[in-house]
Amino acid sequence: MSAYKDLTEQKLSLEKELLGPYRLVVGLEIHMHVKTDHGMFCACSTEGVYDAPSNTHTCPVCLGLPGALPVPNEDAIKQTHRLGIAFHCELNKESRFDRKHYFYPDLPKGYQISQYLKPLCGEGYLDLPTGSRVELERIHLEEDTAKSFHEGGKTLIDFNKSGMPLIEMVTKPSIHSAWEAAEFGRQVREIVRYLGVSDADMEKGQMRVEPNISLQTAEMAKNGKLPDYKVEIKNINSFKFMEKAILYEIKRQREILESGEVPLQENRGYDEASGETVPQRSKEEAHDYRYFPEPDIPPMSFDGAYFEDLKKTVKRLPEETKKELIEEKGLSRQEADVLVSEDLVDLLYGVVDLGVVFDEAVNLLVNRPEYREFSAEEFAAKIKEQSNKIEDMAALETVVGEVLAENPQVVAEIESGKDSAKEYLLGQVMRKTKGKADPVIVRRLLTTRFQG
Ligand SMILES: [Zn+2]
Structure with a gap:
């Protein structure tokens, strides 16, 4: 724990210096592919889709052909709710899909089926190991868009990814450090993997993160007033890069503010080579999407029994389990990390119930990987x-x-x-x-x- 604490303190004091009199305000949008066997609104298989030849996982529904009707993927809805439960979210009993209109070649229908006014999950939160709380605005479900390639002056489009179930998690502007923004992202990745909601492989584009960043004066912070601009960094596929992009934005925005100007509200991209953010094509404002309820999908309602059943499938969060192992059982953070990330906690308590001494069981599980393969009974028999x-x-x-x-x-x-x-x-x-x-x-x- 102390090495982690040292690192956190070091990171935060560096940021404090960069910020000077300002306070960082960051909100995150995180997109994650759902681990499920078929598309969000069609029967296209998700199996092997990341390595498949272009345009082999498509059908009339995800290509937006006339007359094709979308049917929601029930499993994807359940996974989104499970994630909401893990993040202490308000679970909305009434929810619906909406059409979000914009014209872009990667969107064959001319709109994306998403959720606007009635997302599956409302406000929630996550406590970070640093002690800070990140507040969530919502978690909703939508379909992914296609992927375009720009080659030799031409644009090629691969529709395999189009129509794959995509969870979008939106935080409130409740993060005040680049390091904590990255920590939050890492926690989310760990949690979705732990719950089996997503594989969240960032290199495959299964998880993407978009921070929106602005700087607040002390006066604004005191009055709870947010800056009247924000800069959004699009499609970052690594938490380390996100941290660097935010640090770069702190410097850039502070210079603009100190010269008496206000930074432009815009989308920027992160250039890995130079470590700088660069302006991108600006997308329409939210009110230009002309959302309206998806007429081909009836509104959804969920009852208490449905949520109670789902709650039984949501294991405790890894960080909560680690906290208990460290604070109540006296383990080191390293031991707790191994036990939780290797999914050994149930086995640990199982063998302790069979009479094995707690410290001995921890020692063997952490240091002797062959013991991790045993059932609790086999483990206890071996000790005996x-x-x-x-x-x-x-x-x-x-x-x-x-x-x-x-x-x-x-x-x-x-x-x-x-x-x-x-x-x-x-x-x-x-x-x-x-x-x-x-x-x-x-x-x-x-x-x-x-x-x-
Ligand atoms: Zn399809």
């Missing part, structure tokens, strides 16, 4: 078997002691250098144990006895 062996060892030592006491001349001969006389003692031990002793171990015991 070993302690039996240790008891046997104690019994053997007693027999060796007896044989030595009964044969003082032989002992004297060995001590005066006649090493071969040990074989006689070995024979005596084997006789006394009726041949059950392991001669290798008896020899070792005798050797130890006559050393030094």
